[in-house]
Amino acid sequence: MVPANYSLRCEKMSVLKERTAFPSAKANYIVLMPPGDVLKEKIFEMGLNAPELASRCKLPVEIVQGILDATIEMTQIIAEKLEHVTWIQADSWMRMEENYRKRLKLTRNTREYSVDEELGVVVKKAHGQQH
Numbered sequence: 001m002v003p004a005n006y007s008l009r010c011e012k013m014s015v016l017k018e019r020t021a022f023p024s025a026k027a028n029y030i031v032l033m034p035p036g037d038v039l040k041e042k043i044f045e046m047g048l049n050a051p052e053l054a055s056r057c058k059l060p061v062e063i064v065q066g067i068l069d070a071t072i073e074m075t076q077i078i079a080e081k082l083e084h085v086t087w088i089q090a091d092s093w094m095r096m097e098e099n100y101r102k103r104l105k106l107t108r109n110t111r112e113y114s115v116d117e118e119l120g121v122v123v124k125k126a127h128g129q130q131h
Contacts, residue, residue: 032103034070035096042086057081073097 043053054064059081066072079093 032100032107033096034100035074035093036068036070038088038096039082039086040068042088046086053085056085070100073101 039053043049048056050064050068051061054061057064057078059078063072063078067074067078074093074097076090076094079090079097082088082093083090
């Protein structure tokens, strides 16, 4: 279960890594990565799909799918159940969720940024560019 834009996102991430290697280069984007993206990669690695993960975590499939689609927020209980199956610590899942929500809120509270949903990045608008 590889996301449709997986290779495009990997390409973008390598560009981001290059950009962060040079501190003098000013970034004009913020990576917007929900924990569901990490979970998609992890379950792909594990050879699972959403229903299988849900079964192992003892969660409804709708909850797991919501986490994968970033339509449902991660809770401590969900994070703990994911930890038992993925071996990624619950506090890591919660930090990912918190960072994602903070960045999402930042983009919604300012006109300086716009969201590129396909790439999962928030792009800083050029001066004078309108909504």
